[in-house]
Amino acid sequence: MHHSLPLDPTSAAAIADAGLRYALVDPGDEAGGVAWVRADVRGFHADDVDHKDAVDNLRAFTDRRMTGVYDDTAASPEIPVATVSSWVTSLTTPGTPEQTQTMDAWAISSVTVSPTHRRRGIARALLEGELRTAVAGGLPLAALTVSEATIYRRFGFACAVLVADWSIDTRRAKWTGPAARGRVQFVERAALRAQADDIERRARRSIPGEVDRWGRRWDEFFGLTPDTEKESKGLRAVRYDDENGEPQGFALFKLKEHESDFSAHTVVVTEFVAVTDDAYAGLWRFLLELDLVTEVRASLRSVDEPLRWMVADARAVRKTAESDHLWLRVLDVPATLTSRRYAAPGSIAFDVRDALGFAAGRFVLSTDASGAAACTASDAPADAEVSLDIAELGALFLGGISAATLRAAGRLTATPDAAAAIDRLFLSPTPPRLGIWF
Numbered sequence: 001m002h003h004s005l006p007l008d009p010t011s012a013a014a015i016a017d018a019g020l021r022y023a024l025v026d027p028g029d030e031a032g033g034v035a036w037v038r039a040d041v042r043g044f045h046a047d048d049v050d051h052k053d054a055v056d057n058l059r060a061f062t063d064r065r066m067t068g069v070y071d072d073t074a075a076s077p078e079i080p081v082a083t084v085s086s087w088v089t090s091l092t093t094p095g096t097p098e099q100t101q102t103m104d105a106w107a108i109s110s111v112t113v114s115p116t117h118r119r120r121g122i123a124r125a126l127l128e129g130e131l132r133t134a135v136a137g138g139l140p141l142a143a144l145t146v147s148e149a150t151i152y153r154r155f156g157f158a159c160a161v162l163v164a165d166w167s168i169d170t171r172r173a174k175w176t177g178p179a180a181r182g183r184v185q186f187v188e189r190a191a192l193r194a195q196a197d198d199i200e201r202r203a204r205r206s207i208p209g210e211v212d213r214w215g216r217r218w219d220e221f222f223g224l225t226p227d228t229e230k231e232s233k234g235l236r237a238v239r240y241d242d243e244n245g246e247p248q249g250f251a252l253f254k255l256k257e258h259e260s261d262f263s264a265h266t267v268v269v270t271e272f273v274a275v276t277d278d279a280y281a282g283l284w285r286f287l288l289e290l291d292l293v294t295e296v297r298a299s300l301r302s303v304d305e306p307l308r309w310m311v312a313d314a315r316a317v318r319k320t321a322e323s324d325h326l327w328l329r330v331l332d333v334p335a336t337l338t339s340r341r342y343a344a345p346g347s348i349a350f351d352v353r354d355a356l357g358f359a360a361g362r363f364v365l366s367t368d369a370s371g372a373a374a375c376t377a378s379d380a381p382a383d384a385e386v387s388l389d390i391a392e393l394g395a396l397f398l399g400g401i402s403a404a405t406l407r408a409a410g411r412l413t414a415t416p417d418a419a420a421a422i423d424r425l426f427l428s429p430t431p432p433r434l435g436i437w438f
């Protein structure tokens with residue numbers, strides 16, 4: 001669907017005014033795709049890619065719109081001076097395991113502007129163009145992960161999902177969590193890769209904030225692409241099978257040898273997926289009890305890992321970093337707010353400002369005891385009233401950011417009772433999480 005959406009005419013005009021050309025990369029145009037990939041990797045200061053690797057990279061973009069800005073007067077005019085890619089992703093929203101919901105969102109990635117063309121409004125034209133294209137495609141929400149936390153608020157985005165890095169001192173920890181009933185076993189990376197989609201899709205269903213993966217990214221994680229193969233010889237893969245032999249989780253990890261003490265390796269967990277509580281316990285216990293290891297590290301994990309409560313010495317499990325990860329931009333307030341379940345019945349009136357004019361207005365959200373919601377543009381009274389910018393509505397949406405906190409920070413206007421009322425409805429029983437960059 002999104003491949004056929006036309007280029008945004010307003011952004012095309014703005015870019016033409018700057019003497020540049022805004023164009024979609026034709027998915028059938030390999031040379032154009034390779035040039036676009038080279039601009040994308042250069043924009044993020046990554047190594048250049050040769051033709052073969054660039055063609056392999058393009059596999060990640062088969063479902064995406066790739067847009068470039070071209071300077072026909074440049075020394076290499078085929079290489080765009082700015083890039084952006086976008087596609088429709090399925091985002092998990094809060095509910096209970098029985099009521100899990102997903103919604104379609106416009107994922108935006110690969111935002112780069114060449115240092116030779118920066119700070120002339122090109123990124124603004126690209127971003128605003130993406131938001132208008134999302135609206136034209138009927139998408140109520142846009143989503144991205146960001147290189148810097150300073151860029152996207154001006155476009156109405158805010159952080160909705162925080163993630164954490166964890167470090168576990170395995171000599172201190174001592175497993176006291178439940179004994180898993182299944183077993184953990186080593187599997188070949190390529191064999192596990194074939195099962196990863198299915199296992200991860202089942203795991204993702206109960207994690208608000210998670211989005212679709214795509215094939216080539218899995219190949220990268222498993223060290224199965226030409227550019228990751230060499231450095232992935234040390235990557236180990238284990239799978240958790242339940243007592244009926246059904247795969248319910250897996251982990252990928254690397255071991256780093258200590259420079260002077262062979263009994264003090266560090267394990268770096270690069271992927272950890274658990275469908276069931278049993279799989280979670282079984283896999284973590286396996287990692288924490290590896291011999292010749294003193295530390296296990298994992299990143300892009302929940303800010304509230306149950307693991308902390310599964311060891312004898314809770315101080316052995318340290319959160320070493322916590323940061324913004326998934327950013328959301330609401331484009332259609334009723335369609336977005338009715339795409340999740342809520343924790344309690346009630347009604348909230350949101351008075352929304354939107355400098356870009358997509359979603360401003362007064363909206364009343366009403367939730368019932370089943371967790372279902374209705375939302376309309378309305379002047380009707382509600383249990384609680386709040387006034388906020390569209391960015392803060394995005395922050396609240398997945399139930400990972402507290403309205404009471406935003407109120408205390410001056411990011412929304414409401415009484416303490418109204419903020420508490422929002423939190424009663426919105427906060428997710430499990431904090432949202434997103435285990436991937438996109």
Ligand SMILES: CC(=O)SCCNC(=O)CCNC(=O)[C@H](O)C(C)(C)COP(=O)(O)OP(=O)(O)OC[C@H]1O[C@@H](n2cnc3c(N)ncnc32)[C@H](O)[C@@H]1OP(=O)(O)O
Pocket residue numbers: 043044108109110111112113114117118119120121122123124125144145146147148150151154
């Ligand atoms: C979803 C993603 O892909 S995240 C990745 C973002 N890309 C990167 O980090 C790659 C390296 N950086 C770049 O390629 C560029 O510097 C970009 C894309 C961040 C900005 O591109 P530019 O074309 O220079 O931005 P543009 O001139 O359109 O600026 C738009 C606005 O953002 C502001 N802005 C631009 N870059 C930054 C920044 N790094 N930090 C804070 N503000 C910024 C500008 O001041 C301007 O503000 P205003 O319009 O409100 O006055």
